[in-house]
Each structure stands twice: as C-alpha cells, then as structure tokens.
Amino acid sequence: xxxxxxxxxxxxxxxxxxxxxxxxxxxxxxxLFDGRSARPNPVTIHLxxxxxxxxxxxxxxxxxxxxxxxxxxxxxxxxxVAGSPIRVEFTHQALAAALAARCPDLRVDDEKxxxxxxxxxxxxxxxxxxxxxxxxxVPVAAGILAPLVPQPVEMRFGLAVDGxxxxxxxxxxxxxxxxxxxxxxxLVARMTEGAGLPGDPVVSIRRHAVxxxxxxxxxxxxxxxxxxxxxxxxxxxxGILAHEFGHVAAxxxxxxxxxxxxxxxxxxxxxxxxxxxxxxxxxGQAAISAGYSRxxxxxxxxYGVAMLARAGGDGAALAAVLERIDSDADTEASPTGFLRSxxxxxxxxxxxxxxxxxxxxxxxxxxxxxxQTLQGICAAEPAKPxxxxxxxx
Amino acid sequence: xxxxxxxxxRPGTVVFDRQAKGLTGIAVKGFLLSLATFGIYRxxxxxxxRRYFWSRTIVAGSPGEYTGRGKELFLGFLVALAxxxxxxxxxxALGFAYPPLAPVAGPITFVFLFLLGQYAIFRxxxxxxxRTFWRGIRLGQDGSALAYVGLATGWWLLTLVTLGIAFPWMxxxxxxxxxxxxxxxxxxxxxxxxxxxxxxxxxxxxxxALGPLFASILALLVANDFSIPADLMIAxxxxxxxxxxxxxxxxxxxxxxxxxxxxxxxxxxxLALFLIPYYRARETRAFMNAAALGTACLHSTLKARQFxxxxxxxxxxxxxxxxxxxxxxxxxxxxxxxxGLGTGAQALLVVGMVVAxxxxxxxxxxxxxxxxxxxxxxxxxxxxxxxxxxxLDAVLASSRRTASGLNEGLADALDVGGAxxxxx
Numbered sequence: 001x002x003x004x005x006x007x008x009x010x011x012x013x014x015x016x017x018x019x020x021x022x023x024x025x026x027x028x029x030x031x032l033f034d035g036r037s038a039r040p041n042p043v044t045i046h047l048x049x050x051x052x053x054x055x056x057x058x059x060x061x062x063x064x065x066x067x068x069x070x071x072x073x074x075x076x077x078x079x080x081v082a083g084s085p086i087r088v089e090f091t092h093q094a095l096a097a098a099l100a101a102r103c104p105d106l107r108v109d110d111e112k113x114x115x116x117x118x119x120x121x122x123x124x125x126x127x128x129x130x131x132x133x134x135x136x137x138v139p140v141a142a143g144i145l146a147p148l149v150p151q152p153v154e155m156r157f158g159l160a161v162d163g164x165x166x167x168x169x170x171x172x173x174x175x176x177x178x179x180x181x182x183x184x185x186x187l188v189a190r191m192t193e194g195a196g197l198p199g200d201p202v203v204s205i206r207r208h209a210v211x212x213x214x215x216x217x218x219x220x221x222x223x224x225x226x227x228x229x230x231x232x233x234x235x236x237x238x239g240i241l242a243h244e245f246g247h248v249a250a251x252x253x254x255x256x257x258x259x260x261x262x263x264x265x266x267x268x269x270x271x272x273x274x275x276x277x278x279x280x281x282x283x284g285q286a287a288i289s290a291g292y293s294r295x296x297x298x299x300x301x302x303y304g305v306a307m308l309a310r311a312g313g314d315g316a317a318l319a320a321v322l323e324r325i326d327s328d329a330d331t332e333a334s335p336t337g338f339l340r341s342x343x344x345x346x347x348x349x350x351x352x353x354x355x356x357x358x359x360x361x362x363x364x365x366x367x368x369x370x371x372q373t374l375q376g377i378c379a380a381e382p383a384k385p386x387x388x389x390x391x392x393x
Numbered sequence: 394x395x396x397x398x399x400x401x402x403r404p405g406t407v408v409f410d411r412q413a414k415g416l417t418g419i420a421v422k423g424f425l426l427s428l429a430t431f432g433i434y435r436x437x438x439x440x441x442x443r444r445y446f447w448s449r450t451i452v453a454g455s456p457g458e459y460t461g462r463g464k465e466l467f468l469g470f471l472v473a474l475a476x477x478x479x480x481x482x483x484x485x486a487l488g489f490a491y492p493p494l495a496p497v498a499g500p501i502t503f504v505f506l507f508l509l510g511q512y513a514i515f516r517x518x519x520x521x522x523x524r525t526f527w528r529g530i531r532l533g534q535d536g537s538a539l540a541y542v543g544l545a546t547g548w549w550l551l552t553l554v555t556l557g558i559a560f561p562w563m564x565x566x567x568x569x570x571x572x573x574x575x576x577x578x579x580x581x582x583x584x585x586x587x588x589x590x591x592x593x594x595x596x597x598x599x600x601x602a603l604g605p606l607f608a609s610i611l612a613l614l615v616a617n618d619f620s621i622p623a624d625l626m627i628a629x630x631x632x633x634x635x636x637x638x639x640x641x642x643x644x645x646x647x648x649x650x651x652x653x654x655x656x657x658x659x660x661x662x663x664l665a666l667f668l669i670p671y672y673r674a675r676e677t678r679a680f681m682n683a684a685a686l687g688t689a690c691l692h693s694t695l696k697a698r699q700f701x702x703x704x705x706x707x708x709x710x711x712x713x714x715x716x717x718x719x720x721x722x723x724x725x726x727x728x729x730x731x732x733g734l735g736t737g738a739q740a741l742l743v744v745g746m747v748v749a750x751x752x753x754x755x756x757x758x759x760x761x762x763x764x765x766x767x768x769x770x771x772x773x774x775x776x777x778x779x780x781x782x783x784x785l786d787a788v789l790a791s792s793r794r795t796a797s798g799l800n801e802g803l804a805d806a807l808d809v810g811g812a813x814x815x816x817x
Contacts, residue, residue: 031454031455033529034529037578038528038529038785038787039787040455070458071448072456073448073451073456076451078458080529085529086529089454089455089456116434119433120426120429120430120434123430123431124430126431127431156491265481
C-alpha cells in the first residue's frame with residue numbers, strides 16, 4: 001500500500017500523502033462530455049482525496065489513480081478515466097498542476113507496450129538482416145535460380161538483350177568473312193568441347209573500335225573487333241573467349257539480372273521512405289552488384305586460364321592481352337574502387353599468371369595460317385568510331 | 394454553450410496553437426529515429442505528429458484527439474508488403490520471361506498501382522477518421538472503397554479525354570463522396586461541392602499554365618497534318634545509343650513549331666507550379682464552405698496568399714542555408730587544395746560533407762514541418778468558422794466498429810496520402 005501511494009512524490013510536489021495527510025482542496029469549473037453526445041455539460045471540479053465532478057444531473061467520483069490526461073496544449077487540459085468515454089476539459093492552471101502532482105498515472109499510456117529503445121533495436125536488427133540478405137543471400141539465391149530459368153525463356157531474354165546491346169553500341173556491323181568465320185567456329189568448338197557449358201555458345205564478332213567482349217544470357221558472346229586487332233597471338237584472343245565462356249558456364253548474365261533486381265528491391269525496402277534514399281539505394285546497389293561482378297570476373301579468369309590450357313594454349317596470354325587493352329592497367333587503388341565492376345587489371349594479371357604457371361613451349365591454339373585468316377574476319381566491313389569505354393571484357 | 398469552462402476560443406471558431414511548442418522535438422526525434430531504424434520509426438513519427446496537430450486544433454472550444462497507434466500503421470504496412478511483394482515479383486518475372494512484354498509492364502504497373510492507390514486513399518481516410526475524437530465523440534467513414542476507386546477511375550478517364558476540362562467536376566464529385574460518407578458520431582456530414590465552384594481558379598490555372606502548352610502542341614500537330622515522321626529522330630553518329638534530331642528537318646514547320654512547344658513548355662510549366670498553391674487555396678475554401686454537419690456549416694475565408702507564404706519562407710531559408718554551406722565547403726576545399734594538406738585533410742572534408750548532408754536533411758525535415766505543415770494547417774484552421782455551432786451539441790455517439798490500420802499501411806507502402814492532409 002505504501003509503495004503505491006508513495007509514487008506521487010516523484011512528480012516533485014512532495015510532502016502531501018493523499019491517503020494520510022489531507023491535501024489542499026482545489027475547486028474549478030470545466031466542461032464534461034459524457035461520450036454519448038457532443039453536448040457540453042458545465043461542471044464543477046473538486047479535487048480532494050478524490051476527484052469529484054458535479055453538475056446538472058452529473059455526479060462523478062474518480063480515484064486519483066485512475067485519472068488519465070490526454071495530450072493538449074496548455075492551459076487546456078482534458079482528463080478522463082482509463083477505459084471510459086467520459087472527458088472533462090478545463091483551463092484551470094492550479095488544478096492542472098495539482099493533478100500532475102497527485103495522480104501517479106496521469107500520463108501513463110494504458111495501451112502502450114515496449115519502449116522506443118526496443119523498437120529501435122528490433123528495427124536495426126531487421127535492417128541489418130535484410131542488408132546481409134542483400135549482400136550474401138541474393139547472389140546465392142540468384143545462383144540457384146539462374147539454372148532453373150527455362151531454356152525458351154532464357155533464349156527470348158538473350159535475344160532481347162542482344163538487340164538492346166547492339167543498338168546501344170550503335171549497330172556495329174557483324175563480321176562474317178566466311179573463311180575466318182569457319183576458323184572461329186572450329187576454335188570455339190574445340191575450346192568448348194567437353195567443357196559442360198549450359199548451351200552451345202554463339203560467338204559473334206562485330207566491327208567496333210572498342211576493345212571489349214560481352215556475354216549475354218543464353219550463351220551469347222559478342223566480341224568487338226578491336227580485341228582481335230589488339231591480340232598479338234591467337235592465345236590472347238582465345239584467352240578473351242575463354243574468359244567469356246567462364247561467364248557462360250557460371251550463367252553470370254542471368255545471375256546478374258536476378259541479383260540486381262533482388263538487391264535494389266531489398267535496399268529500397270529498408271530505405272524506402274527515407275529522405276535522400278534514392279542516392280543511397282543507387283550507390284548501395286551499384287556497390288553490391290559491382291562486388292558480385294568482381295567475384296564473377298575472378299572466377300571467369302580462372303575458368304578461362306584452365307580452358308585455354310586444355311585447348312592447348314597459354315593461359316598467361318589472357319593477362320598479356322588484358323594489360324594491353326586496359327588503359328588504366330596501372331591504376332592505383334582509389335576510394336571509388338568499391339564501385340568497379342572489374343578488379344584492378346594488375347591484380348588480375350598477377351592472379352592469371354599464377355594460375356597459368358609455366359608457358360608451354362611452341363604450342364598455340366591456332367596455326368599461324370588460321371590466325372591470319374581469322375584476323376581478316378572484318379575485312380569487308382567499314383569502321384565504326386570508338387565511344388563506349390565503360391565496359392571491359 | 395461553454396458557459397462555465399474558460400475556454401480560450403470563441404464558440405464557433407477553429408484555432409490552432411500559436412507557438413507550436415514541442416513540435417521541433419517531435420520532428421528531430423522522428424527524423425533521427427527514422428534514420429536509425431531504416432525508416433520503420435516513421436509510423437510512430439507520423440502518429441506523434443498527428444496526435445500533436447489534432448490535440449492543438451481547437452474546434453468550437455474543444456481540442457481534437459487522435460488515438461491512432463504507430464503499431465497499427467506498421468502492421469498495416471507489413472500486410473501491404475505481403476500483398477505487394479508477390480505482385481512486384483510477378484511483374485519482374487513477366488518482364489524477364491517475355492521481353493516483348495517489358496515495355497507494357499510499366500503502364501500495367503502504373504494502372505494497377507493507381508487503382509490500389511485510390512483504394513488506399515479512401516481506406517486510409519477511414520482509419521484516420523475512426524481514430525479521431527472530438528468532445529469524446531468518435532468520427533467515422535462508411536461507403537465503399539471499391540465504389541470510390543470506380544468513381545475516381547471514371548472521372549480521371551473523363552479528365553484525360555477532355556484534356557483536363559473535367560478536372561474541377563472530378564474533384565467536386567470525389568469530395569462529395571468522401572464528405573458524404575464522413576460521420577461525426579451518428580451524424581453524417583454533407584457536402585454540396587460542385588465543379589462550378591472551382592471552375593474559375595481551375596480555368597485560370599488551365600489557361601495560364603496548360604493552355605499555351607496545349608495550343609502550341611495543337612499548332613505543331615496541325616502544321617504537320619497530325620503526322621510525325623518516323624525518322625524525326627535518328628541515331629546519333631557520334632554517340633551510340635543516343636538519338637539526335639534529324640538535320641533533314643531543320644527549317645521545316647515541324648522544327649519551328651517544335652521549338653515553339655519547347656519554349657512554351659520552358660516558360661509555362663514553371664508558371665504552372667507557381668499557380669498550384671493558388672488553386673489549392675481556392676479549392677480548399679470552396680470545399681470547406683460546401684461542407685456541413687446537420688445545420689452547422691463550415692465557413693472559410695482562406696486567402697491564396699496564405700498558401701504562398703509558407704513555401705516562400707521555406708524556399709528562402711533553404712536557399713540561404715545552401716549558400717552558407719556552399720561557401721563553407723568551397724572555402725575549406727580551396728584551403729586544402731592550396732595548402733596541400735594531403736589525405737588527412739581531404740578525409741576530414743569528406744566527413745564534413747557527409748555530416749553536412751545529414752544535418753541538412755534533418756534541418757530541411759524540421760523546417761518543412763515547422764514552416765510548411767504548421768503554416769498551411771494554421772491557414773486553414775484559423776480562417777474557418779462554424780456557423781450555427783449550437784447544432785453540433787445534438788451530435789450523438791455511434792457504436793460503429795473502428796477501422797483497422799491495415800489499409801493505411803497500404804497507403805504508406807504506395808506512398809499516397811500524406812501524414813497530415815490539409816483540409817478534409
């Protein structure tokens with residue numbers, strides 16, 4: 001009993017214990033709303049050991065422990081009893097102060113459970129788990145989902161992306177000089193034989209002054225002719241092809257699409273309504289996607305080296321051609337490195353040479369004659385200007 | 394009435410707190426906690442804001458009361474996610490599986506979200522009404538959200554077909570539906586809003602802002618016999634993937650009128666933005682004057698300039714702040730560059746920029762609530778009076794069930810319906 005009545009002391013107006021020492025009585029006027037109609041009932045409010053409210057046909061007698069106050073702008077005050085629709089409004093400041101001192105549960109929220117801290121901690125835990133799902137869960141899920149995409153669906157998708165990419169590159173003409181094409185087809189067939197790729201790769205060479213090669217869904221590989229021009233040996237060219245086949249084997253294009261969709265969805269889910277979140281979502285998605293992409297590039301490099309060795313070439317040739325075609329081969333680590341879709345060329349080259357080991361003497365994937373023929377594959381096509389330097393093999 | 398209580402407001406007036414004390418604290422806490430909780434706290438923040446605004450709005454001597462809970466909104470948001478996530482996934486998968494479908498996936502999503510958004514607007518209003526008390530009487534809303542969606546869709550189609558002429562009638566029709574299904578206790582509100590009431594402000598907006606644009610587009614179409622050549626835009630020879638204007642058409646009526654459209658758009662679209670507060674003020678006043686509860690009716694004397702001041706003050710504060718920040722950051726960047734202090738100072742500058750960015754967002758958020766929300770709210774409340782206020786005494790409580798917060802969560806997930814809507 002004592003503990004219960006001692007609580008009013010907390011509010012500062014100590015010295016009067018409602019049950020033992022008679023408190024100074026306060027009388028004020030107010031308006032009572034009975035919760036049944038909007039009619040205002042003038043009442044007299046008498047605060048003693050209990051709160052007595054009287055008016056025409058009204059007699060309320062409330063225990064000070066049951067009184068709750070609603071949020072209002074001082075000096076207006078609105079009080080009621082927990083769970084009752086009756087409200088009393090008044091603007092008497094002394095009464096308001098006395099109620100604050102004597103009613104221990106005046107500002108208690110009867111429906112409120114759990115504090116803000118709990119909410120904050122749970123939200124942070126939820127946010128972090130979604131973030132972890134975006135960083136680690138989505139690529140795994142994409143890896144599982146990508147092989148499940150039905151062949152016809154992937155084919156249609158590949159066709160559509162092919163069209164978009166080609167028009168994005170400015171419709172570079174397809175190089176198909178017949179003799180060279182047959183050399184290319186034989187090379188591709190030999191390299192992919194027994195490699196267990198998900199489909200037979202379709203390699204097309206297009207005349208373009210950017211040294212780049214792309215893998216699209218449905219095992220479509222587009223090689224831009226400048227790669228061919230910059231390759232000094234057939235092994236270097238085959239190295240690029242083998243790297244792209246590494247992407248085909250891992251179904252990277254389809255995985256990238258699923259990953260990008262999943263990540264941007266999850267990020268906008270947790271950052272949805274925040275001011276300035278568009279920037280954060282954009283950078284976050286780019287960073288996470290680029291992270292996957294760098295991992296995929298390293299895997300494709302390793303795959304390419306192994307494939308090239310199987311086909312009778314020198315894996316290290318891939319490192320040589322990468323260094324040659326990449327203008328920023330000597331770039332130092334920079335603060336925006338986390339946004340790069342490809343690892344630094346220097347690091348890649350070191351890794352590739354490590355994997356390739358000793359150079360096999362006197363072996364090449366193509367004979368010198370075939371190599372000459374292949375280099376002429378775009379002979380019949382006019383040149384296209386160079387502009388797009390954003391993508392690298 | 395109120396013969397006894399020393400109530401600050403005269404009977405029949407609607408007033409809002411003069412000083413808005415404690416609001417800054419709510420806004421700062423709301424913003425920072427929303428940031429820390431990945432935005433989840435926003436439901437509690439909105440609830441705090443509403444409780445504040447409701448309780449500081451004194452209608453005929455009695456402050457309003459908001460009894461909604463952040464938890465209800467949050468649960469509603471989770472349910473809305475459970476509905477929306479599969480839909481998003483299906484749309485994504487469709488675009489992926491049938492690439493020809495990808496271009497129409499956008500419009501399909503838009504139409505679908507429009508319908509869902511109208512539904513959420515109506516049901517969100519129902520939730521807010523059922524959490525609002527005045528003099529111990531609970532407000533409410535009946536009517537069918539599906540009917541509202543149908544009404545809104547029909548009117549929007551008509552508005553599009555008539556190039557916007559039907560807009561005022563659409564607004565009035567939807568306002569009537571909303572108000573006529575709003576209940577205070579057992580009493581039903583009524584609205585006599587008609588399109589003709591807001592035809593004048595709309596026509597002004599239309600003629601000044603949209604008229605020249607439509608006229609110039611029409612002139613363009615007439616001059617070209619309503620046909621745009623297919624090779625108007627050709628692939629840029631310099632930039633793959635980009636399209637440029639075909640030089641063959643230079644000097645033709647097509648190019649001249651196209652230039653006219655561009656110039657007209659550059660002048661009149663910003664002008665249209667300037668006229669929006671004017672239109673909104675006029676519409677709010679007309680619709681307030683048309684609303685009644687029994688024989689008690691609202692009377693508004695809202696002036697358009699009262700809707701301009703908040704925006705002007707807000708814009709000027711932001712411009713001043715940005716100028717100051719720009720000088721500070723630019724100055725320190727210059728100092729670092731000239732003194733060659735190296736990476737340590739550069740890192741400091743980056744940290745400073747991040748802090749300045751977050752600080753600016755906080756400042757803008759607080760300023761928005763304090764300047765725009767408060768002033769717009771006060772502009773509406775303080776210009777509103779209730780005629781025949783004694784009739785309100787006859788309002789009786791109702792035993793209606795309270796609406797669930799689920800549908801307002803949908804409104805949040807779709808980002809329709811602000812936390813605090815000005816007017817009804």
